[in-house]
Amino acid sequence: MICQxxxxxxxxxxxTKIVNGEKTEFHICETCARxxxxxxxxxxxxxxxxxxxxxxxxxxxxxxxxxxxxPQMARCEHCGLTYAQFSKLGRFGCSSCYKHFAxxxxxxxxxxxxxxxxxxxxxxxxxxxxxxxxxxxxxxKELLLRIEREEFEQAASLxxxxxxxxxxxxxx
Amino acid sequence: xxQARFFENALSDWMKGKGPDSDIVISSRIRIARxxxxxxxxxxxxxxxxxEVLDKISEVLEDEDLKTIxxxxxxxxxxxxxxxxxxxVEKHLISPALANESRNGAVILSDNESISIMVNEEDHLRIQxxxxxxxxxxxxxxxxxxxxHFETKLDYAFDESRGYLTSxxxxxxxxxxxxxxxxxxxxxxxxxxxxxxxxxxxxxxxxRGLYGEGxxxxxxxxxxxxxxxxxxxxxxxxxxxxxxxxQIIEHERAARQKLMYETKAKIVDRVSRSxxxxxxxxxxxxxxxxxxxxxxxxxxxxxIIQNVSPTVLNELLxxxxxxxxxxxxxxxxxxxxxxxxxxxxxREKFRKVSAGxxx
Ligand SMILES: [Zn+2]
Ligand SMILES: [Zn+2]
Numbered sequence: 001m002i003c004q005x006x007x008x009x010x011x012x013x014x015x016t017k018i019v020n021g022e023k024t025e026f027h028i029c030e031t032c033a034r035x036x037x038x039x040x041x042x043x044x045x046x047x048x049x050x051x052x053x054x055x056x057x058x059x060x061x062x063x064x065x066x067x068x069x070x071p072q073m074a075r076c077e078h079c080g081l082t083y084a085q086f087s088k089l090g091r092f093g094c095s096s097c098y099k100h101f102a103x104x105x106x107x108x109x110x111x112x113x114x115x116x117x118x119x120x121x122x123x124x125x126x127x128x129x130x131x132x133x134x135x136x137x138x139x140x141k142e143l144l145l146r147i148e149r150e151e152f153e154q155a156a157s158l159x160x161x162x163x164x165x166x167x168x169x170x171x172x
Numbered sequence: 173x174x175q176a177r178f179f180e181n182a183l184s185d186w187m188k189g190k191g192p193d194s195d196i197v198i199s200s201r202i203r204i205a206r207x208x209x210x211x212x213x214x215x216x217x218x219x220x221x222x223x224e225v226l227d228k229i230s231e232v233l234e235d236e237d238l239k240t241i242x243x244x245x246x247x248x249x250x251x252x253x254x255x256x257x258x259x260x261v262e263k264h265l266i267s268p269a270l271a272n273e274s275r276n277g278a279v280i281l282s283d284n285e286s287i288s289i290m291v292n293e294e295d296h297l298r299i300q301x302x303x304x305x306x307x308x309x310x311x312x313x314x315x316x317x318x319x320x321h322f323e324t325k326l327d328y329a330f331d332e333s334r335g336y337l338t339s340x341x342x343x344x345x346x347x348x349x350x351x352x353x354x355x356x357x358x359x360x361x362x363x364x365x366x367x368x369x370x371x372x373x374x375x376x377x378x379x380r381g382l383y384g385e386g387x388x389x390x391x392x393x394x395x396x397x398x399x400x401x402x403x404x405x406x407x408x409x410x411x412x413x414x415x416x417x418x419q420i421i422e423h424e425r426a427a428r429q430k431l432m433y434e435t436k437a438k439i440v441d442r443v444s445r446s447x448x449x450x451x452x453x454x455x456x457x458x459x460x461x462x463x464x465x466x467x468x469x470x471x472x473x474x475x476i477i478q479n480v481s482p483t484v485l486n487e488l489l490x491x492x493x494x495x496x497x498x499x500x501x502x503x504x505x506x507x508x509x510x511x512x513x514x515x516x517x518x519r520e521k522f523r524k525v526s527a528g529x530x531x
Contacts (some may be wrong), residue, residue: 079212094212095329115403118335120346123323130332144339
């Protein structure tokens, strides 16, 4: 594919932007991207990364009708930021925004990072909690199973383990 | 305690021009973004809330374990004048955003300036470690340790599936930005640079000029950093950057050898002319100075110029920036006056260090 700006060099950057349901495609070469300063964050006179982001945030997944209907109504209860403000600023107002806008963030994170889930470092203190929580959940599931099967001896031992773990969580 | 040294000395540790692969890599930096619950991020925090955040963070500085890493000095931005702020920006110790718009902003500096911790910038806490040469893994180890110390005392905003929660969606997950500042004159001269930069952007890394977002790549200096922070672990991010930079270093070395082999007279001429101009010019703007300094640095690395240490070059790159020149002069200067001062400063430095000159 040839660059749509200069019509000479091969296009190496391909962009699709969907604003208000209207799809625009860009095919552009490295030189023109640099000159226009559009596609590479940090180049002179570029759209800042936040402009670029709010471009991405405007896009409405056509497959999901519910999202497209009222995309701007959501509001974070903790800090008061609306989704409309968020998409304009390209910034969250507080950590709760992540919960309140949760159902719209996956497409954004997919486009920015190519992924939606953290796989890195976990803070030691609250991270320990996360481990306990996961362990508790699986113990409780097993407990129900044992009771269903009327395996009361094992159930009793599981109950003790759960109590022990809950005490640990309470102390932490 | 005296704060003056942070502003008067140009030389932070990262500029000493030593460290692994220091003929090509100037410095390695890790930045970690963190926020503290339940406070809104700095953009929306009230004056009172950002004050509380600042207080909580300064309490951690009393921690004895933290003191085993270094002694730290906290500088509230409200206590600094415009020139002092600009000097910290030019030394890469704070961001322009912290200097310009922060409420209850502060910077915490280690004695050798390798660690600088920004408070109430875009996020509540930004831990930065800046080391000389190619030491990105070492910088991560250090930043990680400091992060652990803060985490024992502060309630970080963290989510099981999204990771560390940050103000900007581009930082969420690990909250980590790893970057390497690299001098690539031979790849620029042999016109291989665009091909390489384009390859870099295709593997999830970003490239920008020396003075951060929105600035040009002055003096053939490029900063290469990770763009992805979610879905990759810290180790993956750092190993990816490490591997790519390692390859670029080899390409630059090969290009330098090729230049010396095929066009030695041209390179010696170019380096020597730049050396001559810097030694004798009476007026020089910052763009030309950066380019000439880059030539001289290449000349040092290729053994064309002897008796000039790369330390001086790194120092001059910072000292010839506007804020530093004015700090040095002790007054505000017009652009024309700065060009005269800049030339003076470079002449003076060159005279001091170079008894030998061109080989
Ligand atoms: Zn083109
Ligand atoms: Zn919020």
